Amino acid sequence: MITNDLNTEIWVISDTHLIADNLHDNGQAFSQMQKTSQGKDLYYQETALSAFCRMANEKKPAAIVVTGDVTFNGERESAERFAKIFRSLKDTKLLVIPGNHDIFDGWAREFRGKKQFYAGEISPMFWKSIFSKCYRASEDEDSSSLAYSVQLNPNYLLLMLDSNYYGKEETTEAPHTNGGISKDELKWIESQLKKASQDNLRPILFMHHNLYAHNPAVDRGYVLDNADDLRRLCSRYNVKMAFSGHIHAQNILGPQDMTPTTEIVTSSFCSNDQGYGVVRFHNHHISYVRKVFDMTPYLTDEEKKNYTLSHFHEYLEDLQLGSIAAHLMQSDMKKFHNNIDLIRGMGRLFASMNYNFYTGHNYLKQSKLDEVHDTEAYKTLIKQHPEYRLYLKTLYDTSDHSNLNVKIRY
Numbered sequence: 416m417i418t419n420d421l422n423t424e425i426w427v428i429s430d431t432h433l434i435a436d437n438l439h440d441n442g443q444a445f446s447q448m449q450k451t452s453q454g455k456d457l458y459y460q461e462t463a464l465s466a467f468c469r470m471a472n473e474k475k476p477a478a479i480v481v482t483g484d485v486t487f488n489g490e491r492e493s494a495e496r497f498a499k500i501f502r503s504l505k506d507t508k509l510l511v512i513p514g515n516h517d518i519f520d521g522w523a524r525e526f527r528g529k530k531q532f533y534a535g536e537i538s539p540m541f542w543k544s545i546f547s548k549c550y551r552a553s554e555d556e557d558s559s560s561l562a563y564s565v566q567l568n569p570n571y572l573l574l575m576l577d578s579n580y581y582g583k584e585e586t587t588e589a590p591h592t593n594g595g596i597s598k599d600e601l602k603w604i605e606s607q608l609k610k611a612s613q614d615n616l617r618p619i620l621f622m623h624h625n626l627y628a629h630n631p632a633v634d635r636g637y638v639l640d641n642a643d644d645l646r647r648l649c650s651r652y653n654v655k656m657a658f659s660g661h662i663h664a665q666n667i668l669g670p671q672d673m674t675p676t677t678e679i680v681t682s683s684f685c686s687n688d689q690g691y692g693v694v695r696f697h698n699h700h701i702s703y704v705r706k707v708f709d710m711t712p713y714l715t716d717e718e719k720k721n722y723t724l725s726h727f728h729e730y731l732e733d734l735q736l737g738s739i740a741a742h743l744m745q746s747d748m749k750k751f752h753n754n755i756d757l758i759r760g761m762g763r764l765f766a767s768m769n770y771n772f773y774t775g776h777n778y779l780k781q782s783k784l785d786e787v788h789d790t791e792a793y794k795t796l797i798k799q800h801p802e803y804r805l806y807l808k809t810l811y812d813t814s815d816h817s818n819l820n821v822k823i824r825y
Contacts, residue, residue: 416566416568416569416754417477417478417508417552417566417567417568418477418567418568419563419568420477420567420568421568421569421570421696421697421698422696422698423477423567423568423569423695423696424476424477424563424694424695424696424697425476425477425479425480425693425694425696426476426478426479426480426683426692426694427479427480427481427482427529427621427658427679427681427691427692427694428467428479428482428486428684428691428692429479429481429482429483429623429660429661429680429681429682429683429684430482430484430514430660430661430663430682430683430684430685431464431481431484431485431486431497431683431684431685432455432457432460432484432485432486432516432683432685433460433461433464433485433486433487433497433632433685434460434487434488434490434493435461435490435492435495435496435630436461436496437492437496437720438490438492438493438524438525438526438534439457439526439527440527440528441458441526441528441705442526442527442528443506443528444526444527444529444530445530445574446524447458447792448459448517448526448531450523453684453686453738454686454687454734454735454738454739455487455685455686455734456685456686456730456731457487457685459723459724459727459764461496461500461631461663462714462718462724463684463685463689463708463710463727464497464500464501464536464684464721465500465503465683466639466700466708466713466714466718467677467691467708467710467713468500468503468504468712468760469503470708470710470712470713471504471507472503472504472505472506472507473713474737475506475507476497476507476567476693477507477508477567478509478510478511478565478567479501479504479505479506479508479509479513479563480508480511480573480575480621480622480658481509481510481512481662482514482622482623482658482659482681483511483512483513483514483515483517483578483579483622483623483660483661484514484515484516484517484623484661484683485497485511485514485517485658486516486517486520486537487516488514488516488520488521488523488590489517489518489520489523489533489536489537489590490525490535490536490537490817491534491535491536491537491541491562492525492534492546493657493757494517494536494537494541494542494545494546495545495783497715498545498546501712508548508549508552508565508582508666509546509548509549510549510552510565510575510621510625510717511546511549511559511575512562512575512576512577512621512622512664513561513577513579513623514579514623514660515579515590515591515592515593515594515623515624515661515663516590516797517537517542517579518536518538518539518542518561518579518581518583519536519537519538519581519582519583519585519586519728519763520536520537520554520583520586520588520590521536521537521585521586521588521589521590522589522590523536523537523565526669530762530797533587534755535801535812536585536586536666537571538584538585539561539581542561543561545734549563549565549575550563552565552801553565553582554572554576556571557577557599557600557603557604558597558599558603558604559597559599559600559603560576560577560597560600560603560664561577561610562574562575562576562577562600562603562604564607566698567619568615568696570615570616570617571616571618571619571696572607572614572616572617572618572619573610573616573618573619573646574607574618574620574797575606575664576596576600576602576604576620576621576622577596577600577622578594578595578622578623578624578639579591579597579623580593580595581623586732591635592637593624593635593636593637593640593718594623594624594639594640594661595639595640595641596622596639596641596644596645597625597807601644601648604645604648605652607654608648608651608652608654608680612651612652617655617825618652618654618660619654619655619657619701620645620649620656620657620658620676621657621659622639622658622659623659623661624637624639624659624661625636625637625638625639625642625659625662625673625674625678625679625680626638626639626642626646626649626657626676627642627668627671627678627729628646629662629664629666629678629680630662630664630666630772630810631809632783632805632806632807632809633662633809633810634690636647637661637662639816646671646673646674646676646727646796649673649674649675650674651674652781653675654674654675654676655676655677655701655825656676656677656678656701656823657676657677657678657679658678658679658680658681658689658692659678659679659680659681660680660681660683661680661771662680663682663683663686663687664680664682664772664816665680665681665682665687665690665705665773665775665776665818665819666680666772666775667680667703667775667816667817667819667821668732669788669821671686677730677819677821677823679692679703681705681774682774682775683701683773683787684708684817686731686734686735686773687732687735687770687773687774688707688728688731688732688774689707689710689727689728689731690705690706690707690708690774690775690777691705691706691707691708692704692705692706693705693706695704696787698823698825699823699824699825700767700823700824701762701822701823701825702821702822703820703823704819704820705775705818705819705820707728709725710724711724711725715816732770735766735770735773736763736767739762739765739766739769740759740762740763740766740812741762741825743761743762743766743796743800744758744759744761752813757792757795758793760790760791760792760806761792761795761796763792763808764785764787764790764792764796765796765803766795768787768807768811769810770808770809771810772811775818775819775820776819777810777811777812778811778812778813778814778816778817778818779811779812779813780782780813781813784811784813787811795809
């Protein structure tokens with residue numbers, strides 16, 4: 416058990432995608448990788464995570480949970496560096512689960528000058544060794560996967576699931592995007608849920624892939640391939656809360672159909688606005704609030720001299736918006752070469768709509784949404800890119816539903 420306190424707090428982050436500083440020289444190959452990383456920050460994550468640990472040592476949550484994609488592309492040295500950074504935690508447990516980029520990822524690379532080289536990959540055995548403290552804190556482990564359970568306090572059991580597909584040895588192939596829970600792991604999960612019921616513990620699920628479709632236009636590869644199997648277990652054992660990552664967006668979905676589970680997806684810590692979740696556990700309810708990490712107070716004096724680090728959210732926003740806008744604008748440059756302002760307007764609109772969705776700030780009154788749909792930029796965008804029509808319609812929510820906080824009652 417992590418704590419005897421009946422009123423306790425944990426933090427949740429996801430998709431940190433750390434590449435160890437030792438694996439690159441800031442050269443041409445690495446710069447190109449940064450440009451094509453879809454808005455992820457690859458340069459400063461060691462600094463950001465170290466600052467996050469300093470904040471944790473000040474505020475003392477019982478645990479920090481990371482819901483997968485700890486590493487950029489499954490580099491063993493990146494996982495080891497991540498574990499070393501979090502060894503600085505004094506009163507807080509680290510609990511990690513792997514994502515689709517962590518185990519036997521054939522994209523694991525290091526970057527020197529103009530060249531890329533294969534980097535050592537992470538086997539399940541290495542994962543357990545690197546994050547051995549997580550498994551030592553467990554109540555039970557699944558012998559067929561990297562899943563384990565941890566009792567948080569006298570009332571709550573945390574099930575740390577492994578939803579990833581990976582082989583039995585190192586590979587040169589791309590990682591699987593999709594995931595699922597194996598039959599053996601499902602049996603283990605049910606045994607844990609049964610035991611939790613017998614011991615009057617309330618189970619909370621953590622995994623990388625999603626239980627529900629948080630964007631109906633982009634769900635393939637994100638929702639568990641066999642989500643129905645896990646949903647049935649959630650229904651049978653009244654699992655009220657689950658956490659996941661993978662889609663790099665902040666989103667909350669309440670109970671669906673016969674499944675009583677509210678699922679919270681946490682946005683990527685290495686992009687957007689450094690969002691993290693604060694989960695407070697009480698006797699009769701759980702509260703969740705999304706917060707934004709301001710790392711400036713937790714930088715060293717030397718780090719504060721770095722303009723990018725001291726204005727980090729501006730840097731992240733420019734990185735994310737610029738990446739999305741540039742991709743769209745490049746495809747439209749030939750069609751509208753005589754109207755650069757329209758191209759820029761389309762790029763800005765497309766990027767801002769995505770950014771609002773990623774950060775969970777996508778509630779908009781219908782009248783405001785109608786104004787967006789009535790702009791020349793939007794009309795041209797969906798005319799020239801009909802493949803985005805459904806996707807763009809799913810980015811904003813007019814139902815007055817919050818993706819930033821929720822309370823679950825028992």
